[in-house]
Amino acid sequence: MNAGSVVFEHVSKRFAGFTALPDLSLTVEAGTLVTLLGPSGCGKTTTLRLLAGLEHPTSGRILIGGKDVTHLPANERDVAMVFQSYALFPHMTALENIMYGLQSGGVAKREAQDRAREGLRLVGLENQGGRLPSELSGGQQQRIAVARALVLEPQVLLLDEPLSNLDERLRRRVRTDIRDLQQRLGFTAVYVTHDQEEALAVSDKIIVMKEGDIAQQGAPETLYHSPESVFIADFMGEANILPCEIERHEDDYALVRLGRQQYRVRGHAGRTGAAQLSVRPQFITLTDNDAGALRGEIIHRTWLGDHIEYEVQTELGALFIVDALMEQQLAISASVAVDFKPQGLALIAN
CATH class of the missing domain: 3.40.50.300 (P-loop containing nucleotide triphosphate hydrolases)
Incomplete structure (x- = not known):
């Protein structure tokens, strides 16, 4: 043609x-x-x-x-x-x-x-x-x-x-x-x-x-x-926007402090200090132990057949979480540890 x-x-x-x-x-x-x-x-x-x-x-x-x-x-x-x-x-x-x-x-x-x-x-x-x-x-x-x-x-x-x-x-x-x-x-x-x-x-x-x-x-x-704004991060699929701290850089990665944990996130070489992080809900894990970056409480749970959606209240605000593995069903009001998979994290440019 x-x-x-x-x-x-x-x-x-x-x-x-x-x-x-x-x-x-x-x-x-x-x-x-x-x-x-x-x-x-x-x-x-x-x-x-x-x-x-x-x-x-x-x-x-x-x-x-x-x-x-x-x-x-x-x-x-x-x-x-x-x-x-x-x-x-x-x-x-x-x-x-x-x-x-x-x-x-x-x-x-x-x-x-x-x-x-x-x-x-x-x-x-x-x-x-x-x-x-x-x-x-x-x-x-x-x-x-x-x-x-x-x-x-x-x-x-x-x-x-x-x-x-x-x-x-x-x-x-x-x-x-x-x-x-x-x-x-x-x-x-x-x-x-x-x-x-x-x-x-x-x-x-x-x-x-x-x-x-x-x-x-x-x-x-x-x-x-790699969203350049909160609008893009939230519009291109569900995203949780969380405050974080860029502590230092290693090669093409930023070392980012989120709660009690540090994560390696690609991009933004040279920039340090307060920043915002886009966190995709399917890359957040919940456990009932004391590990993890944040502590939280489950305030809502929806079972949808092939996945469970949770809303968890943490010290950084409410998080929307998608559990596709469904290895366990956590109860409403349960105290949980919240952790993040690095591939679901993206620093927002502005």
């Missing part, structure tokens, strides 16, 4: 009495899948609409494949969009839905049929072309919507909350389908979601947005394990 890069250069978007994007600059490399992630109202959907040509910026430039498309209409941008609702025509078969965009663009019927059949094959539905949308499952409808966009051979595929209408199990399967397809075909994709797990699963790069600005961007592993 003809994969193209995407560049936003100091793009702003103002509506009457409201600034959605104050000054946005970002780059999506050709052939990568980049996710715009953030809470409602952060500007991610506005960014996608600007890229699609459904909105136009107040200032700045947008480039696709090196071409300035800032003022071009949507039909001249060489992008295709997969909508949240799929927007399939109910009276057309799957094959006809995929053909529609091609024929609207002037492609002859025979060629449109051939390309539509190839689209069905790409998404693994080559035997479903004669079915109406109502005869397809939600996951199959979603894949038809993707195929309809892919056969247009756009430089950039845009996906706006594409899995929001699916149940949790189907979401996991279809997000894997999308990621496998993107890696196999090498197209550029910009994916919008508010679901952190979804973003971690599909992305080459995640751009986390907050109030129209980029809060942090990078590989999924970087954002999860």
